[in-house]
Amino acid sequence: MKENKYKDFGFKLTPQRLAILGFLEGNTSHPSAEEIDSALSEKFPTMSLATVYNTLETLRQRGLVRELSIDPDKKRFDPNVSPHNHLICMECRRVVDVQENFPLSLGLQDKAGFDIIGHHVEFYGICPECRRAAAHTT
Ligand code: ZN
Ligand code: MN
Numbered sequence: 001m002k003e004n005k006y007k008d009f010g011f012k013l014t015p016q017r018l019a020i021l022g023f024l025e026g027n028t029s030h031p032s033a034e035e036i037d038s039a040l041s042e043k044f045p046t047m048s049l050a051t052v053y054n055t056l057e058t059l060r061q062r063g064l065v066r067e068l069s070i071d072p073d074k075k076r077f078d079p080n081v082s083p084h085n086h087l088i089c090m091e092c093r094r095v096v097d098v099q100e101n102f103p104l105s106l107g108l109q110d111k112a113g114f115d116i117i118g119h120h121v122e123f124y125g126i127c128p129e130c131r132r133a134a135a136h137t138t
Contacts, residue, residue, distance in 0.1 A: 011058060016040075016047050020055045024065060024079040030086070030095035032074045070095060070122045085121040091130035098123060 011017070019040050024031075031039070037052045056077055059065040068076040070088050076095055085098035104119050126134075 011062065016044055016051055017055050019044055019047070020052060021059075024059075024077065027079055028097060030068060030076040030078050032071070032076055034074065036077070068095065083118060085123070087123040087125060089127035089130055090124055091126055091134075094127050096127075 013021075020036060023036055023039060029035075033049060033052045033056055036056075037047060037049045040052075041047050056065060056067070060067050060077075063081060064079070066078040066081045068078055068086065070076065070086050071093050073093065080097070083101075085100070085102070087096045087098050088094070098121070102119075102121050104121070106116060
């Protein structure tokens, strides 16, 4: 674990927080707080969902993790904070990265005086596994 990476953020690195950071590092599954909690609770029996939430919120405020609202059921978290888009399966809620960039821009009227700093495109669909499963049951 590269602890130095987080030294400058005024972030106290408790073992639990380090475990959360380690779980997120390079993770492309866009986990929810509940998933992070259950993945780590065996090794850290005192880890609570509140700890996970608080840590995620601290990381989000420092720009180290991105919070996604693509899943209607729960917030999902992404350690990849570089601009990219997402695709979600509406059956199993799998979230996949979309690397393609979309040259979107707003006209003067739609900008409503805002300085636009980014955009996020969300695609909804059914993944191949769920499509196969549906084909087998009908
Ligand atoms: Zn699916
Ligand atoms: Mn992503």
